[in-house]
Structure formats: C-alpha cells, structure tokens
Amino acid sequence: MERRMSKLSAMLAAAAISVCILPTHIKAQQPALKMTLFGQPSVNNDSIWMAFEKGFYQQEGLDITYRLFPSGTTAFQAFQTGQGDIVMTGDLPSVQYFFRVKGDYRTIAVIERDAKGYVAVAQKSIAKPHDLIGKTVATRVGSTGSWFISEYLSKNGVEPAKVAVKNLDTQVLPAALCGGEIAAFFIWQPIGSRTLEICPDKAHYLTDASGYIQGYLVAGARPEWLSAAQGRDIAVRWLRATMKGRDVADRDFASVAAYAKAKLDLSEKATREQWDTNTRPLAIDKVYYDDFCSLSRWAQAEKMTERKVDFPQLTWPDGLKAIDPKLVEVPPPPC
Template sequence: MTRLALWLALVGALLFGSPPATAQAKLPIRIGFQTGEVNVLLSHAVAAGLFEKEGLAVTLAQFPAGPAMLPALAAGEVDLAWMGEFPAVTGYANGLPIEILFMERIDATNVRLVANPAAGIASPTDLKGKRIGVAIGSTSHYHLLRALSQAGLKAEDVRLVNLTPANMPPAYAAGQIDAAFVWEPNVGAMERQGAKAIATTKSLGMITGGVWVARKPFVTGSPETVQRFLKAWDAAQNAYAADPAGVRAAEAKRIGMSGPDFDALVAGQSVAHPSFRQTLTADFLGAPGQEGESRLMKHLHGIAAFLVGEKRIQAPPADWAGLFDTKPIQAYLAGASAGVAKGVAKGVAKGASQ
C-alpha cells in the first residue's frame, strides 16, 4: 500500500469511523511561533479551543524569529513551526529532517521598505549613501537587494545596518537609520513615527509569506495528530472567512492593539490565506507530482541562491523533492470529501424513509 493510501485509510477511520475527538485521549503537539510576527489564525485557534475540540493537547513555544526555531526542530523540541521561507530553506539545506506541509499565508504588502522623508528619500533611487536597517540573510535583506537592483544601485552604494525586526523602530526613532525593510508589526510602528513606504513585495514583483514546517519523524510517526491539526486549522480558516473581525480579536489582544488599529494593520499587509485546495495548485505547493514546477518551489530556489551568495548555506539542497509534503493535505481533503458524500447519502436515505 502506498503512503498516500495509508493516509487515506487513516483519515477515513479518524474522521468517520471513530468516536468524537472529545471522547478520545488528547494527543500532544508542540507548536513553535514567532512573537514578532502576526499570527491571526493561530491565536484564534488557541483562544477558541479549536485544537482541544479535535483532541489535541497543544504546547506553544515562543521564538523571536524563524531562524531561532531551527535548533528546536533539530533537537525534537517542537513538532510544527510557523516560519518564513528563509529559515525553512536554511534548515533543509543544512540537512534538518523537515518538510513544508502548506503555505499559511501569502503577503503582498506586509514586507515594506519605509524611509524618513526628512532624509530626502522619496523612492528607492534616493537610497544611495543612506543607512538602511535590514536583518542580514533574511527576507528583508533579499527584498532590499531586489529594490536596489531595480533602482540601478548595488549593496555597496548604501550602508546596511544589521538589526533584528524589533530593534528597527527604536533605531529609526533615534535617527540611527534612514530607512528600513521589514514586516508588520515593526514596519507599522515606524510608519506611525512618520516613515513613508516606498516599496513592497508586490511593487517589486516578488512573493513572500509564511509556511508550516514539520519534523519528518513527527509527520510519519503521528499521522493522526497531523490530521487533527489540519482539521482544526481548516476550522480556523472557515471562521476567519465568516467573521474576520471576531477572529482577529485574539491576536489583537496578544499584540496589545485595539480592534480598529489591528484591523488597519492587517489591511496594510494585503494577506491571503490559501485554502488546502489552493495549496495543491501551481501558485503554491503544486499539484501532486508537479511540486517542482510550482511558483513557491521556484521562489525557494531563488532564496537558496541568495543564501549561498551570502554564505548562509554552503550549497543549495541536493534534492528539493523532500522539502514539500502534501500527502497529509491530500488525505485530509479526500477524507473531507468522503464525509460530505456520506452525509448527503444519509440525508437522501432519511428523506426517502419519511
């Protein structure tokens, strides 16, 4: 029996042939997330008890940024981690047994280049000789190099200041940098100090977002836990579609923002949360068997080349095929479809008997 067939058999038993999750023993799952990022769906899923409803006992592990999660994944201290594409590629290229299950979100304007108008910066062409805050080796650095290139500039034409995202707003307030390329909530903090956006992911013709990365031994060894996680996440996505403001409340509280202010922050991100079905298309992880031709895979190849150039990794992954694993989602969708068909058939039979 193939691995996918095993997944499908499991889902059928899990979703349709077993007692409700609340009647089962809770399965442990350790989830890593970034405190300096916006985690709308995760915060809602935790606050609304969606994981518990599916019989999961969740332990949350906080990290300041994606790269800090890699040692925890290597040590088996977390099972799933929400991170950007850069640490995912870095970890995989360095031999960590990790895989991307799906893209949690894609951002069009979350990552922005903002500048101080008083420094005479109105567009990227004005950056020559200026001090620019970036997290070296991260997506902000990658974005900045693209912005400079499109403006006819090189990295040597500006002064790069290596800062963590959280340290960029204070550095901007202190006049230590003239511009910065970073994401919410820190980019918004600088805009509230008067910084003006002069470039975004969208304006540069790039893509970026967040992915759910899992340890391979966890996925293969705990398939039922993975399926329960996917079911809870699907519920969070459906809730967000039905009541965006209500779902954002938990994350707004975590960040310490009012509802209207947080709504404005999210609007500035231009975020899209791909459905599981969208995950299996060329725009994201690709259709089964065609992952290598997907837009996300090609994007990750570009990131690997950048990381090699920055000496963050020694070489690109020798085998990219193991980075994506959509079998759990394929199994979940197949099980969900079977459940709908079963429900329809049951309704028809009930109607016929009345």
C-alpha cells in the same frame, strides 16, 4: 405500596445503570495529544489564532503549547536544538534551514502569503531607492526581508553592495529607525504599522513588496516526527483545525482584532492593515512552486544556497492529501 416500591426499584435500577456506564464512558475518552507549536506575533498567523480562540485544536483532541518568536529565523534556532514539533517560518528561512540541516525538515502547508504585508519603512528624508546609497538599512538577516531588500534595490538600479545591511531582530527595528540608527528597514507587518505609531513625524512607508517578492508563512516539521504514527496523526489534526481557523479569520475581522489586542496589544488599525492583505491557501499549490522557484534561483545567484530546490524532498504533502487530495498540486522538476 407495592406499586410505589416497584417504581422506586425501577428508579434505583436506572441510577445504578447510569453509575455503571459513566466510568466506562470516561475511560473511553482518549487523552489529548500534546504538541509544541512555534509561531510569530504577526497577523499572518491569524488562522492559528482563530483555531485557538474558537477551540478547534481542542476539538481535534490537541493540547498545544504555543511559543512565540520574533521571526521564523529565530524560531529555527530553537527548533534546531530539538525543541518544538511544528514551526511557522518564512520562505527563505525554510529553504535555507532545509539545506543547513541536510534535509531534516519538511514544509507541510502554506499558511499565508502576500506582498503588501511586507513593507519598507524609512526616514522621511528617504524618498526613493537611490536615496539609500551609502546608508544603512536593517532586517532580520536570513529572513524574507533579505530577499526583499535585494530585489527592491536591484530592480530599481541600485547595486546592493552600496547599501549596508544591519541584522536586527524585529522587536528593535522601530526604535532603531525612530532613533536614527538606520535609514530604513525591510520587514513584515505589523512592525511597520507600530513604527508609524511610535514616530509618525520621522517615518513613512517607502514601499511594500508588490512587484518585488511575495512573502510566505509556511508550517514545517521534522520528517522523523511526521513518519511516526502519532506525529502524522497530530499533523493532520493540526492542519484540519487550522483550516477551520482560516475560515473564521477570512470573514471575522472583529475576532482577529480582539485577539491581537488582547494577546499582542496591537491596535485595530495595525491589525487591519495586515488582515486586509492576508491570503490563506492552506495548501501546497502551483503559486507556491512558482514563487519558491523564483526564490531558489535568486538564492543560488546570491550564493545563499548551492543546490536547486527539490519539492518532493522539501515538502510533506501527506497531511493535506489526507484531508483533501486537491489541496496538493503536482510539483515541478528541481529548480
């Protein structure tokens, strides 16, 4: 009897210890760090998608509100009002926004870049660049599409002034082309793929951006937020989790396609077309500097910007350096 009582006492003591320890353990857990992320419904965001899908942001202690915008240019309109913490956008919008807000923006990483993911879709009657003379084309003016149109026309001997450019948001481009409102549009995928699914008898691919430009998806934030201890911590955690998402997106097309179908109703074919072309650096490297210098020179010549790009001012390399200093290369002089 005494032995049984001793055993029972030991069990109760152990249970009491567990009960005492459990609340302490719960109290030790830190609350999730909240942030708002602005993105786009495009497959070049697949590193982010996979970070959500596989729980990498949650593992980093982040509670993220994810808002989608039809383009980075549109996202910046909300970002400029003080909404959002990290914003995904294209190359030209990031540079123009930096100048427009007098430096109140920093690029923190290149998420994706490619040329084939940017396409010109045209009516079947448009077979070559000169067929666009006197016609109306469309893009989201101020986006990478503006740079693409200018380079495509200029490099093919067509004076850009001879082609009218209409400003349309990405979601209305397919209907505008299929309905005959425009002769062509220049934009990123999957808008082209969707258009060919809607009216394959009226539309075709005129070109992709190979040989003209290389389009970018970059992540950016406000310098004041990045300079605060919590903002810096969130940014580093976000980058680290997105890198893990990148590693999944690189090799697991099935998961990317499943996410795109479930969240955006994208067909597997449309997702595959863009996924095949995605390059996901998660870095600030020499290729970025070279491409953005080329963009800057074009923008200055077109009077879209008045000053050279100074990379130590435009970028915030601290987050990437905290993860791996090799992810950031030495910037060139202002260009």
